[in-house]
Amino acid sequence: xxxxxxxxxxxxxxxxxxxxxxxxxxxxxxxxxxxxxxxxxxxxxxxxxxxxxxxxxxxxxxxxxxxxxxxxxxxxxxxxxxxxxxxxxxxxxxxxxxxxxxxxxxxxxxxxxxxxxxxxxxxx
Numbered sequence: 001x002x003x004x005x006x007x008x009x010x011x012x013x014x015x016x017x018x019x020x021x022x023x024x025x026x027x028x029x030x031x032x033x034x035x036x037x038x039x040x041x042x043x044x045x046x047x048x049x050x051x052x053x054x055x056x057x058x059x060x061x062x063x064x065x066x067x068x069x070x071x072x073x074x075x076x077x078x079x080x081x082x083x084x085x086x087x088x089x090x091x092x093x094x095x096x097x098x099x100x101x102x103x104x105x106x107x108x109x110x111x112x113x114x115x116x117x118x119x120x121x122x123x124x
Contacts, residue, residue, distance in 0.1 A: 008086030009062075011055015015087055019048045019094030026101035033105035041102055045095050052091025059084030 005012045022044040029037050063080020067073035 026098035055087030
């Protein structure tokens with residue numbers, strides 16, 4: 001894991017911070033599933049992937065600009081692409097762990113209605 005952080009570069013740190021916040025809140029939701037917390041969890045899930053994507057894009061920019069200065073640098077670009085994917089891998093992994101917590105919380109929720117009848121909220 002330490003090697004992945006080294007290869008991923010600075011983008012791994014904000015991805016870890018946002019992903020850790022997401023994970024903590026998702027597992028708190030698993031213990032106490034309150035539906036009003038779902039928009040925050042969805043937003044943090046998207047933010048985690050945006051931050052991971054930013055790290056990936058920054059790594060590609062760095063790799064391609066460095067390769068532009070070298071003749072026959074195709075392997076350098078491929079290596080940089082692979083290293084930059086560590087950001088995406090971390091973000092996806094953290095989102096998966098968090099979504100497991102969200103699914104546990106949704107499974108633990110009580111049904112919203114107790115009559116068993118379906119009512120269309122738009123028709124009243």
